[in-house]
Amino acid sequence: MSRQPRASGYFRTSYQADRALVATRLERAMLVLFVVLLLAFPLFASAFLLDLACQVFLASIGALSLMLLTGYAGQISLGHAGLLAAGAYSVGILFREVNAPFWITLPVAALVGALLGLMFGLPSLRLRGLYLAVSTLALHFVVVHAGAEYETRRGYSTGVIIDPPQIAGLAISDPRAWYVILLAAAAGTLLLCLNLLRSRTGRAFGAINTHETVAAALGIDVARGKLLAFVVSSSLTSLAGALFAYYRGFVSVEAFSLFLTIQYAAMIIIGGLGSLLGALLGAFFVTIFPYLIEWALAALPGAQRRASEFFAVNYAAFGAVMILFLVFEPAGLVGIWRRVQSYFLLWPFRHRPLTGARK
Amino acid sequence: MADLELRRLCLRFGGLSVLEDVSFAVNAGELFALIGPNGAGKTSVLNCVSGLYHGEGAILFRDVEIGGYRPHAVARLGIARTFQHGELFAQMSVLDNLLTGRHARIRTNALAEMFGLPGVRREEARHREAVERIIEFVELERYRHAPVAGLAFGTQKIVGFARALALEPTLIMLDEPSAGLNRDEREDLARFILRIKHELGITMIWIEHDMQMVSDLADRIHVLDYGRTLAEGPAAAVLRDERVIAAYLGRAHARPAAGAAGGGAPGGR
Numbered sequence: 001m002s003r004q005p006r007a008s009g010y011f012r013t014s015y016q017a018d019r020a021l022v023a024t025r026l027e028r029a030m031l032v033l034f035v036v037l038l039l040a041f042p043l044f045a046s047a048f049l050l051d052l053a054c055q056v057f058l059a060s061i062g063a064l065s066l067m068l069l070t071g072y073a074g075q076i077s078l079g080h081a082g083l084l085a086a087g088a089y090s091v092g093i094l095f096r097e098v099n100a101p102f103w104i105t106l107p108v109a110a111l112v113g114a115l116l117g118l119m120f121g122l123p124s125l126r127l128r129g130l131y132l133a134v135s136t137l138a139l140h141f142v143v144v145h146a147g148a149e150y151e152t153r154r155g156y157s158t159g160v161i162i163d164p165p166q167i168a169g170l171a172i173s174d175p176r177a178w179y180v181i182l183l184a185a186a187a188g189t190l191l192l193c194l195n196l197l198r199s200r201t202g203r204a205f206g207a208i209n210t211h212e213t214v215a216a217a218l219g220i221d222v223a224r225g226k227l228l229a230f231v232v233s234s235s236l237t238s239l240a241g242a243l244f245a246y247y248r249g250f251v252s253v254e255a256f257s258l259f260l261t262i263q264y265a266a267m268i269i270i271g272g273l274g275s276l277l278g279a280l281l282g283a284f285f286v287t288i289f290p291y292l293i294e295w296a297l298a299a300l301p302g303a304q305r306r307a308s309e310f311f312a313v314n315y316a317a318f319g320a321v322m323i324l325f326l327v328f329e330p331a332g333l334v335g336i337w338r339r340v341q342s343y344f345l346l347w348p349f350r351h352r353p354l355t356g357a358r359k
Numbered sequence: 360m361a362d363l364e365l366r367r368l369c370l371r372f373g374g375l376s377v378l379e380d381v382s383f384a385v386n387a388g389e390l391f392a393l394i395g396p397n398g399a400g401k402t403s404v405l406n407c408v409s410g411l412y413h414g415e416g417a418i419l420f421r422d423v424e425i426g427g428y429r430p431h432a433v434a435r436l437g438i439a440r441t442f443q444h445g446e447l448f449a450q451m452s453v454l455d456n457l458l459t460g461r462h463a464r465i466r467t468n469a470l471a472e473m474f475g476l477p478g479v480r481r482e483e484a485r486h487r488e489a490v491e492r493i494i495e496f497v498e499l500e501r502y503r504h505a506p507v508a509g510l511a512f513g514t515q516k517i518v519g520f521a522r523a524l525a526l527e528p529t530l531i532m533l534d535e536p537s538a539g540l541n542r543d544e545r546e547d548l549a550r551f552i553l554r555i556k557h558e559l560g561i562t563m564i565w566i567e568h569d570m571q572m573v574s575d576l577a578d579r580i581h582v583l584d585y586g587r588t589l590a591e592g593p594a595a596a597v598l599r600d601e602r603v604i605a606a607y608l609g610r611a612h613a614r615p616a617a618g619a620a621g622g623g624a625p626g627g628r
Contacts, residue, residue, distance in 0.1 A: 015487040016480060192473040199472035199479060203459040207448055214446045217409050219434030219463030219526060228469055274450070 021194055038183060042176045050175045052288060057182035058244050059283035061189045063267040065236035067279035068193055071268055072202065073229035074209030075124050076132055079116075079139030080264045083234050085256035086112050087241025089147045092160035092251040102165035106242055113238020114231045116143070121230025125223050140258060148253045159252030162245055178247055185243055189236055193276055196232070205229055266318070270325050272332025281333040289321065290314045362387045362530055362562040363408065363420055363438075370403055370414035370586075377403045378414060378586045385530075385564060390556050392577035392594075393566045396607050399583040401566045402443060405532045408564075409433055409440055420530070435463045439528035443535050443566075445519045449508035453499055453518050456507055457490045460525035464489075490525055497521045497551055513544035520551065530562045531555070537569050545572065552576060570608065574598055582607065 012018045022028050042050055062084060069075050090109040094100040100108075116139060123135040151157060164171045172178065196202050204225045207215035216222050245251045263286055271282025293314050297303055329335055361384035370378040378400045385391040393401045406412040410430040418426040425433055439460070448456050458465075465486050467479045494503055497517050502510060507518055516536060523531050533552075537545050549572055555561050567573045573580060573594060580597040582589040584606040590597050597603055604610065 015484040015491075019480070019483060019487070191475075195475040195479075196469060196473045199483065200458075200462060200465045200467050201469045201472055203451070203455055204462055206451055206455070207459050207462075210448045210450070211446055213411060213430070214442060215459075216430035217411065217434060217440055217442075218460050218522070219431050220459075221429075221431045232469060232473075 019198065021198075039180075042179045047175060050179055052291065054175070054178055054182050054247060056284050056287045057179075057186040058240055058247065059264075059267065059287045060186040060280050061240035061243070062237055062264055063271065063279040063283040064186075064189050064193050064276060065233045065240065066264050067268050067271075067273075067276060068196070068205075068236070069229050069233035070265075071273040071275065071279070072197060072209060073205040073226065073233075075121075075226060075229055076129060077120075077136040077139075077230075077233075078133045078258075078261050078265075079120055079136040079143075079234075080237060081256045081258060081260035082140035082143040083113055083116060083237040084241035084244065084260065085140075085147055085253070086116055086143045087238035087243075088245035088251045088256070089143070089150065089160075089241075090238070091242045091245040092162055093150060095162050096154070096156075096160055102246065106239060109238045109242035110235040113235040113241075116238070117230040117232075117234025118227060121227045121234075124226045124230065140261065144253050144256055147251075147256070151253065159250050159254075162249050162251065164249060165246050182243065182247065185239075189240075190276060190280070192236070197276070201225075201228065266322050270322065270332055272334030275332075275334045277337070278332050278334035281337070285333060286318075289318065293317050361385060361419075362389075363418070363564070364422075365404070365408075366417040366419070368404070368407060368414050368416040368418065370400070370407060370412055376586055378407070380416075381583065381586070381588055382416075383581050383588070383591060385562055387562055388556070388560045390552070390563045390565060390576060390578045392573045392580045393564060393583065394568070394570075394573060394580060394607065395583035395589070398585075400586040401583055402534055403586075404583070405440060405534055405564070405566065408438065408532065431463070434526060437526065437529040438532070439523035439526040439530070440532035441516075441519045441523045441534055441536060443538065445512075445515050447507045447515055447519055447522070450506060452504050452506055453494070453510075453521075454487075454490065454503045456518055456522050457493060457525040458486060460522035461486055461490060461527075463526060489527070493521050493524050496524070496554070498547075513540050516540060516544070517547070517551075520548075524555070528561060530564070532564045532566075534566050535568060536565070537567060537572060545569065549576060570598065 010024060012023070017023065022031055041053065045053065062080065066077070066080055069077055087109040090112045091102075091105045094105045094108060120136050120139040124132050127135055151160065164173045166172070172181070197205070204215065204220045207218065207220055208222055208225045208229075212222050215225070244255075248255075267282035267286045268279055269282070270285055271280070272278030294310055297306075297310055297313060300306075325332060331338070364384040366382050368378055368381045369376070381400070381404060383391075393404060395401055403412060407414050408418055408425075410425070410428045410433040413427065416426070417424055420433075420436055420438065423436075425436065428436075448459060451459065465482060467482050471479050491503075494500055497520060499514070499517060499521060502514060502518075507515060510518065516539065520533070520536055523533075536552075537548055540548060552563070552565070553576065556563065565573075565577065567577075577594050579592060580594050581591045582597060582600075582603050589606055590600045590603050598608065
């Protein structure tokens with residue numbers, strides 16, 4: 001993890017301090033302000049906005065874990081929707097079959113994700129790039145097929161209904177409670193990822209991503225590193241799927257189409273590969289984008305008659321945005337953010353610092 | 360005692376024989392130069408020792424056969440190396456490059472790292488301290504937080520050198536460390552190599568084309584040509600050897616042409 005550009009005149013006196021995530025007073029103040037704003041949001045937000053925020057948090061967890069795997073360790077996976085489904089079905093099946101509480105279902109979901117990650121990470125030891133992507137696609141179809149099979153066998157043809165989780169006899173169904181839970185889950189995931197990336201394992205991911213042979217010659221067990229990336233990423237993804245199942249109170253295969261995988265891939269690309277901030281920005285952007293388009297279309301004259309076409313327009317707009325980002329801003333939203341940041345940092349000068357523009 | 364010993368090492372890629380019966384022994388604390396024309400198999404020797412290639416014959420590190428080891432296992436024995444083209448992790452800072460080089464020495468696991476347990480934080484700070492000593496050794500203090508991609512080529516080569524040192528190796532293999540460096544940088548490099556030899560006592564295998572540097576610094580020289588051993592011995596004797604001159608160094612009377620074609624590499628003496 002290399003750090004953000006900082007103004008001069010800031011000194012550290014210990015290696016622990018140099019490693020801190022939040023170092024200066026200003027950074028700490030900004031973080032506190034941001035958290036306060038996030039916590040105050042549900043007091044004013046409508047039910048619709050609250051749901052949107054919860055969706056963003058869920059997407060953030062999924063995007064962060066995919067970023068870990070693809071953006072940092074350099075392993076491409078198209079099994080993301082499958083892993084989300086695995087987490088959701090772990091909850092659904094355990095709840096339906098043995099009425100398991102959340103403190104059993106969530107760890108099991110993480111474990112199932114880890115095992116699937118290990119299994120479908122194995123091809124990464126031999127395959128690279130597109131070939132690896134296709135082999136991980138198998139994960140998607142296996143899990144989704146198994147889920148559909150469970151639904152039909154047990155007669156839940158429209159999907160599995162899950163009761164809200166209970167803490168001390170109280171069912172969590174209040175949207176505000178969910179907002180806080182999912183916010184905490186997303187923040188926790190972010191912290192786990194940040195910690196991992198600034199340690200031994202995170203550096204090994206980067207080394208494997210850049211140059212496998214060199215990484216091996218430096219003493220990094222490349223096979224182990226790749227599998228670890230798959231396991232960590234998959235168990236976090238599966239947890240996101242489990243939370244999604246509880247939040248929606250409903251699991252159905254339709255929710256886990258291949259399009260979902262593409263959306264997550266879009267999040268990390270639009271956000272900016274190789275940046276956790278990028279994953280968050282991408283999750284935010286991709287989640288609210290369809291609502292923005294719909295809202296914009298609804299404002300057009302004669303919108304009522306054309307409401308049936310919104311769906312198609314939305315898909316097309318999504319594709320167009322994806323292409324525009326790939327062509328004009330490969331560094332993603334985070335690239336734009338960094339430019340704005342260094343503009344203000346350098347103001348009134350305009351030259352880029354020689355060692356700056358850091359990732 | 361020999362630190363590293365190669366016994367009749369052979370390496371073939373299909374029908375192409377890259378190394379044929381290469382044998383040598385490097386003594387502990389020795390600066391052992393490996394020279395020869397392009398394509399002689401110098402880097403292949405290093406790759407065999409690193410475990411990137413697996414040839415026939417025996418490779419012994421302190422009397423343990425390591426020929427079948429995987430690369431990371433070789434590195435964990437304390438065998439570090441640099442690469443001809445640096446091969447740094449361009450997006451990482453100098454500090455992270457060095458800490459990555461230290462991977463095998465750091466004892467933390469992924470789960471503890473994710474939760475940022477106190478043990479992990481202590482371990483990171485401890486290794487940071489060790490890496491800082493290396494940064495000081497190779498005088499990279501100004502660049503510690505700089506991403507490697509933005510550094511001058513000469514500085515990058517030194518970072519690659521430092522990354523190998525970060526492993527705290529007992530044997531270090533340098534693959535043309537001076538290629539692409541200017542005179543000042545070469546002098547720095549020579550100084551670092553001598554300090555490693557005298558202060559740290561690390562055994563070194565050193566591939567080099569700068570014959571001036573080799574004859575000044577190396578304890579012994581091993582000459583390869585077309586994958587075969589041509590000569591071995593102290594610098595003065597080897598560089599006067601008729602076969603070495605014919606295969607690699609060239610003669611003084613062809614000096615103007617040879618000097619230009621060789622890109623300043625071997626030249627006449």
